[in-house]
Amino acid sequence: MRVIVLVKATEDSEKGFLPTAWASEMLEAMGRFNDELRNAGILLAADGLKPSAYGKRIAFDGTGRTVIDGPFSETRELVAGFWLWEVKDMDEAVAWVQRCPNPMPGPSEIEIRPLFEAADLS
Incomplete structure (x- = not known):
């Protein structure tokens, strides 16, 4: 089953990429997570x-x-990034998202469709 995994936008992501220490750490962690996904064939x-x-x-x-x-209002309805995965089922997709580093400073949300x-x- 293929799923799209949507990283929902936040007020911070709508400001654009800011090269902060947090952003650098998040990009490194996300790179490692993406490597795990790639190595798992997902x-x-x-x-x-x-x-x-x-x-x-x-x-x-x-x-x-x-x-x-743009810009469009209702930031929480916007998408800041995505993955396209091939998984066995929705449970596997949920398990992978639960392992994902938080993609935003503060609260954030990821949607799987x-x-x-x-x-x-x-």
């Missing part, structure tokens, strides 16, 4: 996202399209 892709100020949204209404420039597979669509 990691398919991973990346961090720039703050929403660099993004755009396109709103659809019938045939109409409206471009909305299964991807649709071809078999789900038939």
Whole structure:
């Protein structure tokens, strides 16, 4: 089963990367965690996202399209980074996330969502 693991944004992540001692330690710990995922054959892709100020949204209404420039409000609804994993089941994905270093200073949240597979669509 493939899952996308979403690191939710925080006010800190929306400020952009700041080269602090905490950030350096977190990146090293995350690098080690990513190596563990890679060595276990689980990691398919991973990346961090720039703050929403660099993004755009396109709103659809019938045939109409409206471009909305970032930054976007509701920080807790934004994504700061992601992994794409191949796991046996959701329990395995949860177990891996529970081992993950905290990706943000202070409280943070990671969401796990299964991807649709071809078999789900038939």
